[in-house]
Amino acid sequence: MKLELSKVVRGCRLGLLTSIGQTEQHSLEVPGCFLYTRCATVPHLTQDTLHTLSNLPAVTQVTLESLAEHQDVLEEFKHGVRKFAGLQDTLLFCSLHDPATTHPAGHVTNKTVSVWGSGGRIELSVAKFMAMQAAIRPDCYESMADGETWQANTSRKRVRKAVERTLSHLDECLELHHKTQELKGCEIFGVVEGGDILEERLRSARETAKRPVAGFVLDGFQSTSMEQELREQLITAVTAELPQEKPRLLRGVGRPDEVIACVEAGVDLFEGFFPFQVTERGCALCFNYTITPDPETAGTSPPTVLESNGEEPAVEKLKENGDGSPENMTRFEMNLKDTRYRDDFRPLVDRCSCYCCKNHKRAYIHHLLVTNELLAGVLLMLHNTAHYLGFFHALREAVANNRLRDLKNKVLQ
Numbered sequence: 165m166k167l168e169l170s171k172v173v174r175g176c177r178l179g180l181l182t183s184i185g186q187t188e189q190h191s192l193e194v195p196g197c198f199l200y201t202r203c204a205t206v207p208h209l210t211q212d213t214l215h216t217l218s219n220l221p222a223v224t225q226v227t228l229e230s231l232a233e234h235q236d237v238l239e240e241f242k243h244g245v246r247k248f249a250g251l252q253d254t255l256l257f258c259s260l261h262d263p264a265t266t267h268p269a270g271h272v273t274n275k276t277v278s279v280w281g282s283g284g285r286i287e288l289s290v291a292k293f294m295a296m297q298a299a300i301r302p303d304c305y306e307s308m309a310d311g312e313t314w315q316a317n318t319s320r321k322r323v324r325k326a327v328e329r330t331l332s333h334l335d336e337c338l339e340l341h342h343k344t345q346e347l348k349g350c351e352i353f354g355v356v357e358g359g360d361i362l363e364e365r366l367r368s369a370r371e372t373a374k375r376p377v378a379g380f381v382l383d384g385f386q387s388t389s390m391e392q393e394l395r396e397q398l399i400t401a402v403t404a405e406l407p408q409e410k411p412r413l414l415r416g417v418g419r420p421d422e423v424i425a426c427v428e429a430g431v432d433l434f435e436g437f438f439p440f441q442v443t444e445r446g447c448a449l450c451f452n453y454t455i456t457p458d459p460e461t462a463g464t465s466p467p468t469v470l471e472s473n474g475e476e477p478a479v480e481k482l483k484e485n486g487d488g489s490p491e492n493m494t495r496f497e498m499n500l501k502d503t504r505y506r507d508d509f510r511p512l513v514d515r516c517s518c519y520c521c522k523n524h525k526r527a528y529i530h531h532l533l534v535t536n537e538l539l540a541g542v543l544l545m546l547h548n549t550a551h552y553l554g555f556f557h558a559l560r561e562a563v564a565n566n567r568l569r570d571l572k573n574k575v576l577q
C-alpha cells in the first residue's frame with residue numbers, strides 16, 4: 165500500500181492510496197471514506213441497486229463483529245467473504261466492531277476482547293481473531309485492540325493498560341499474520357489508543373509507528389466521547405507523530421462538520437456509516453456543499469454536484485451525537501416522516517443525480533415511511549450514500565483549490 169500525497173495544506177492531506185490489496189489494481193482518494201456494510205452487505209441495497217451509484221469507494225468495510233458467528237461456514241467455504249457475499253470489484257477492510265452500533269463495556273481482559281453477534285457475546289483471543297481474519301480474507305484489517313477507554317473520566321491507569329494491551333495484541337497479530345498463508349498480500353493497520361490523555365496518545369502513536377503496519381486506526385474519538393476541541397487537539401498531536409506516507413483512519417466519526425475538522429487535524433480516511441444512520445431514522449441528507457466558483461479558478465476544476473433546495477430542513481430536535489435513533493437527528497438532514505412532506509412533490513435534493521431523486525418525490529418517500537414499506541430504506545440509502553460520497557468529492561476539490569474555509573462555511577450554514 166502506498167500513499168502519494170499531492171498536497172498538504174494546514175494539516176489537510178490530499179492524495180491517492182495505491183497498491184492496495186493482493187491485486188494492487190485499486191486506488192482510493194484521500195480524504196475519503198469506506199463503503200459501510202453489515203454482514204458484508206450494504207444495508208437495504210442489492211449489488212445491482214448499489215452499482216447504480218457512480219464513484220463508489222474502492223474499499224468496502226466489513227466487521228468481524230457481524231461475521232464472527234459464521235467462522236465455521238467461512239472456513240468451510242474457503243474463498244473469503246468477498247466471494248461469499250457476492251461483492252463485486254471491491255477491496256475489503258475488516259474492522260473489529262460495527263461503527264454504527266454501541267456495545268457494552270467491561271468485557272476485555274489482558275488476552276481477549278469481545279464482540280456481539282445476534283446470539284450474544286463472543287470472546288476473541290488473538291488466535292481466534294487471526295483465524296477469523298484468515299477465514300474472511302480481507303485486503304487489510306485492523307489489529308485486535310482494547311478500545312474501551314473512550315468514555316470521559318477513564319482513569320489514567322486504565323488508559324495506560326489499554327495502550328499496553330493494544331501494542332501487545334498488535335505484536336501477536338503481526339507474528340501470526342506472517343505465518344498465515346491465507347493472509348499473504350494482506351496488510352495490517354495498527355490501532356492508536358490513549359483515551360483523552362495526551363502523553364498516552366503520543367506513546368501509543370510512537371510505539372505503533374515502530375511496527376511494520378500499513379496504516380493507523382485512531383480509536384476512541386467517537387462522537388459522544390469528548391469535546392470537539394479536545395478531540396482536534398489530540399488528533400493533531402497524534403498525527404504529527406505518525407509517518408507521512410501511511411494513511412490514518414478515524415473510527416466512529418461521520419458527521420460532515422466533524423469530518424472537515426478531523427481532516428484539518430490530519431485524518432485521511434473515515435468509516436462511511438453516517439448515511440446508514442440517517443436512513444435508519446427515516447431522514448435524507450440535504451446539506452449544501454456546493455461552493456460558488458472562485459473567479460480565478462473558474463473553468464479549471466470540475467463542478468461539484470449539488471445544490472440544496474434553499475430551505476430549512478425539518479429538524480425536530482438538534483442533538484449532536486448522531487446514532488440511528490430519531491432523537492439523534494442532525495442539522496444535515498430532513499425528516500421525511502414529518503407531515504410537511506405529505507404533499508411535497510419535489511425530489512429530496514434538486515439536481516441530485518441518484519435514482520431516488522431522478523424518479524421519486526418527497527411525498528412518495530413520506531408515504532413509504534408512514535406505511536412502513538421496505539422500499540423507503542432502499543431509496544433513502546441510495547440517496548444518502550450518493551449525497552455523502554458527493555460531499556467527500558467536494559471536500560477533496562476544496563482542499564485542492566484552497567477553498568476549505570468556503571466549504572466549511574457552506575456546510576455549517
Ligand SMILES: [Zn+2]
Pocket residue numbers: 512513516517518519520521522546547548550
Ligand atoms: Zn438523491
